Amino acid sequence: MIKIDIKKELHGSTGKMTLDVDLEIKSGDFIALAGVSGSGKTTLLRILSGLEEAKGTLKIDNEVWLDEKFCIPPQKRKIGFVFQDYALFPNMSVIENLLYAKKDKELANKLLEMTELKELAKRYPSSLSGGQKQRVSLCRALMNRPKLLLMDEPLSALDPNMRTKLQNEILQLHKEFETTTIMVSHDPSEIYRLSNRVIMLSQGRVVKDGKAKDVLLKTTGSAKFSLEGELLDIKKVDVIYIAIVAIGQQIVEVVIDNDEAKDLKIGQSVSVSTKAFAPMIKQN
Numbered sequence: 352m353i354k355i356d357i358k359k360e361l362h363g364s365t366g367k368m369t370l371d372v373d374l375e376i377k378s379g380d381f382i383a384l385a386g387v388s389g390s391g392k393t394t395l396l397r398i399l400s401g402l403e404e405a406k407g408t409l410k411i412d413n414e415v416w417l418d419e420k421f422c423i424p425p426q427k428r429k430i431g432f433v434f435q436d437y438a439l440f441p442n443m444s445v446i447e448n449l450l451y452a453k454k455d456k457e458l459a460n461k462l463l464e465m466t467e468l469k470e471l472a473k474r475y476p477s478s479l480s481g482g483q484k485q486r487v488s489l490c491r492a493l494m495n496r497p498k499l500l501l502m503d504e505p506l507s508a509l510d511p512n513m514r515t516k517l518q519n520e521i522l523q524l525h526k527e528f529e530t531t532t533i534m535v536s537h538d539p540s541e542i543y544r545l546s547n548r549v550i551m552l553s554q555g556r557v558v559k560d561g562k563a564k565d566v567l568l569k570t571t572g573s574a575k576f577s578l579e580g581e582l583l584d585i586k587k588v589d590v591i592y593i594a595i596v597a598i599g600q601q602i603v604e605v606v607i608d609n610d611e612a613k614d615l616k617i618g619q620s621v622s623v624s625t626k627a628f629a630p631m632i633k634q635n
């Protein structure tokens with residue numbers, strides 16, 4: 352069990368804001384930490400890892416990491432951290448990066464096998480793709496069998512196919528090691544696929560907390576389906592208009608009428624839904 356009860360004054364983009372988080376996290380949970388830019392997600396991870404100071408208490412199982420009297424330094428907390436920019440040691444090979452975290456060859460080989468990196472063990476980070484580097488970084492973070500794995504948008508620099516592949520590997524590793532994990536993500540499909548609990552921050556406070564299906568889904572009972580996206584353009588074709596909407600990595604065309612076209616503004620966030628016709632799903 353992880354108990355977090357921390358406060359920290361931050362200088363937000365619109366003035367002062369207090370990061371004020373009071374949470375309990377069960378061992379083995381996979382938490383997705385969501386929220387708009389500047390809501391305090393990275394700062395919370397940095398406080399948990401000991402890289403940043405805060406007032407309050409942090410307890411992991413029966414170990415106190417932070418209270419009013421003392422604060423355990425980062426190297427004494429059993430934490431794994433995966434950053435968006437990999438943060439690998441450039442002068443060490445893949446296997447050396449792992450063994451630097453802990454001299455456990457057996458575990459290093461098991462992790463490299465699970466993430467299809469065995470063949471690349473002697474290569475240096477500069478000769479690896481982004482996806483391969485992030486796998487190394489993930490393996491390294493698990494080497495000291497952390498009590499808490501923190502990941503700050505680990506997959507956001509990767510292309511969609513690589514993201515899905517790594518999401519599956521993260522799931523496999525989580526199944527095998529059952530490491531309590533907190534991952535910052537802006538990607539709803541990623542959050543849905545990986546997490547069993549979503550915590551959403553806004554202005555430093557928890558505004559939503561629950562299962563992905565309760566926190567993320569917006570389709571109401573009357574709509575057959577609903578997709579959230581951004582209106583990219585409106586094209587006039589003969590007497591009708593076509594709204595071009597970006598939904599995730601896809602572009603969708605929706606036929607709209609003159610009145611609807613007048614009310615819409617390019618760049619705004621829109622939802623695409625239907626009530627009258629049931630959508631069909633076919634296997635690709």
Ligand SMILES: Nc1ncnc2c1ncn2[C@@H]1O[C@H](COP(=O)(O)OP(=O)(O)OP(=O)(O)O)[C@@H](O)[C@H]1O
Pocket residue numbers: 360361362363364386387388389390391392393394395403
């Ligand atoms: N040590 C600090 N002292 C004061 N203010 C800070 C400190 N660290 C961050 N901030 C401010 O706190 C706010 C939250 O920053 P943070 O990086 O935690 O947000 P975030 O939710 O991770 O954003 P993003 O999704 O863009 O990474 C920002 O406005 C930032 O400038």
